[in-house]
Amino acid sequence: MTPEIGQFALVLAFVTAIYQFAVPMYGAWRGDSRLMAVAPPAALLQFGLIALSFGCLTWSYITSDFSVENVVRNSHSDKPLIYKISGVWGNHEGSMLLWVMVLALFGSAVAAFGRNLPPSLKARVISVQGSISIAFLSFILLTSNPFNRLDPAPIEGQGLNPILQDPALAIHPPLLYCGYVGLSIAFSFAIAALIEGKVDAAWARWVRPWTLAAWMFLTSGIILGSWWAYYELGWGGWWFWDPVENASFMPWLIATALLHSAIVVEKRNALKVWTILLAILAFSLSLVGTFLVRSGVLTSVHAFAVDPARGVYVLGILCVFIGGALTLYAWRAPTIKTGGLFAPISREGALVVNNLLLTAACAAVFIGTLYPLVLESITGAKISVGPPYFNLTFGPLILPLLLLVPVGPMMSWKRADMWAAIQRLWAAAVVALVVAVAAMAWQWRGPWLAPLGAALGAWLIAASVQEMLNRAKFASVPFAVALARLKGLPGAAWGMMIAHAGVGVMVIGIVGITSWKQEIVTVLKPGETQEIGGRTVTFIGENPVTGPNYTADRTRFRISSGGVEVSEIWSEKRIFKPSNQPTTEVGIEPFLDGDLYVVAGDRAADNGRTVRFYFHPLVWMIWLGAALMFLGGCCSIFDRRYRVGAPKKAKIPVTQPAE
């Protein structure tokens, strides 16, 4: 009965989505406030129904109801409870259900918190959300029904892919989806604004926090995926320019651009048309990402949906929404009034440069991701575009951006003095120089570019700190006063500083792992040792281990530094029931200067074992950097202040208003 209620609730949600789309849109067109008032309850109801459906599927997983095909395919009664639950979205059908649930959640958030939105804007936004729901609910019901039943029911399930049985992967998809789907809010606002031909003050006020929320989810989702790849796949890398990674990275880049351009809309009422385009692009790239992963056109661990019918359906959704949105944009964008003017050298100008570089970087990733697919579909030739391409295209675009990040906040709105802004950063420049020299001294044999990369990271961190100190006026007022001022600085300022510093921290981490990584593959017998990363690793031995749904050989290692034992780590080769699929569990010992990373390989002669040792310098800074970016987002999103950008008085008095 439970699965059938879930099924029925899903069909009802589909019907509700049609209502949610059609009635408010018609009401807004007629200017009928009563019909527009239908939107919020419909959005809340839709979320309730999908949540009920999702709950029913989850219950089927928890109780191992093998009359549901989806449970049979992706669960097993021996699995620990957490992986029974995460199995719900560890497969194509369930993850699509999660996708629409998050979509409905965001729609109902607009319904619940949108009291300060003009009714027609609110009605249209919710209506556009409803149209996205229609597309994806029909996709689920017609091609990927999670509630398909089996009669007679098998007595046991086939299990979940063991490498997906991992805590990070249990929360990675929900976070990533919150990010992807959160961008639908910006999209719906953009479409609603285009239909209305007007960008309200409330429009700008809304788009930025929602984009910020989506961006935070995307950031944490991407980095969790990356972290998982680092410790679970055992390849010793953290980012592979894999198409699936790129699929989430592209919307992230555009969302980052949108985040910055929305500041200009918020504070200066300018860049409105461009911001609308970015909002459309950000969600379009989310859809492209969904298509790439869900259609099975990519072959990687994520491509568990190899079914052409689904691919064609998602492609259809893609064409309707992206094509429709861009057509609407081309038609309606010229009717939107442009706002405040600004000089090329100004905070606004700096944000435009940021936007252009981010968009260009995204285009580079887009081409690198889709070109092999297009080429294969036209000529049948299989090529792979790897890191060299991305280093050559993405790198040169992102480096100047990073270099310029500290300069932007130093400039004032409307018009600014570039040279003065750079001069104010002299302290940060000194710090960067010192770091470059220190890095060269520490790793004097290393690649030449590495110290420069470390200096770039230091430049970002130091400039962020300096920016805050400047704002608090530590140089000109007494220390206690300055400290009080520092505490009183708005959350948005703190958010920017922390996030920019986070980028700097991450840059240093990336430089560390790419330039100074050490790797040794060797065969060890119990008692033998290996030197790596300035430490000695001793192979203690191995013993069999039994987990809830696997058996394993655990190889144990002792790490000592300077003759003193520091810790013991282990790596396992696991065999999972019921598929007999092997996985490798990596042993990692984090140190301040980097991770010691041990992967057990195959057995060798005489009790020996092939072992791969890695030393990954400063890799923790990547995770810390991402955490800081997320924290910056938090500070900013909880900042309730809202200021109009304050133009600085020009040297020649200007009497003419800017608009």
Next chain:
Amino acid sequence: MLSAPLLSGYMLLWISFAVLTALVLLALLSPLRTRVRDEDAGRASFDLAVYRDQLSELERDQKAGLIPDSEADAARNEVSRRILAAQSELASKEEVARPVPAWLSVATVIAVPAIALGGYMMIGRPDLPSLPLQARIDAAVANQDMAAMVRQVEKHLEQKPNDARGWAVLAPAYKRIGRLNDAANAYRKALALSGPDPDLMTDMGESLVLANNGLVSNEAQEVFEAVRKAAPKHMKARFYLALALQQEGKTADALAGWNAMLAESSPDAPWRSAVEQQISSAGGQLPKGPALTEEQIQQGQQMSATDRTAMIRSMVEGLDERLAADGSDIDGWLRLIRARMVLGDKEKATDALNRASEALKNDQQAVTQLEEARKALGL
């Protein structure tokens, strides 16, 4: 599996559907009935609220000394200009609450349940109750749920792997749900724990034969030999030993074995028909080879499922071999093709048909007959 409590579950399901649909209709239609306040309908008033908010923020920041007075003044000017612009727009009201068109409510009340039910009936299975694993295992015996019973015994044996009776119960259950290798292993465990027992040994041998597509392997043969030593009158073991002889090509010895069985058993012995069919399929007693008719297969269906499979398989294979050696018997070919179809093996049926057409391509009448069979069976 339809028992009384389940039936009420079925009712409960439809009641839940009705309640859900009613709630949805209520939620969708009630906003159409409520009164909408008109006072905040002015579009520009929303802009004004934002701008006033911006002004007060500015005030606060200036007081806290976060922005210099000059910047604050410039920003205040800009906001004030926007406020003036918004106020001039405020005069015109754009939205009004009009009476809801009657067709909308009617269409909603009809369309929502219709689409929901129609959609659900296309993809839903209201007849299937949910089957949580634990509840299913608990109710296994009541529901005659063989797979769940097997699971129940398996769980028991995980706790007590030395329970010989448990293995002896599990083995035939495995056999019934087609897990033949597991069945053989379970018999093996039961034997290891309880010591030699002719019946268990024979059943184990039979499982091995079935798991091996009807071929008597060396291991199975050894088991049957052991049974014959311990219990020379054990009919099933003798049956399979004769089958082994036939598969080795010693047809005469095999026939002798089966004939001896017939001679020793009473006329109403349950294995009689199986042995007789085996004899007729192996021997030259009938002029035109084995009479593998529909009737015989029907007869076979009255035997136990496993015996039937073994019997039919060995007979059909025998016929196939004979026709491969001498392909001139059109009736034999037709029987083979039909038998393959009855066993559900369309590929082999097609194969047989093709081979027959090849062997009989000069016989015009036979070709017509084969063509008819091809059409009739849809090959």
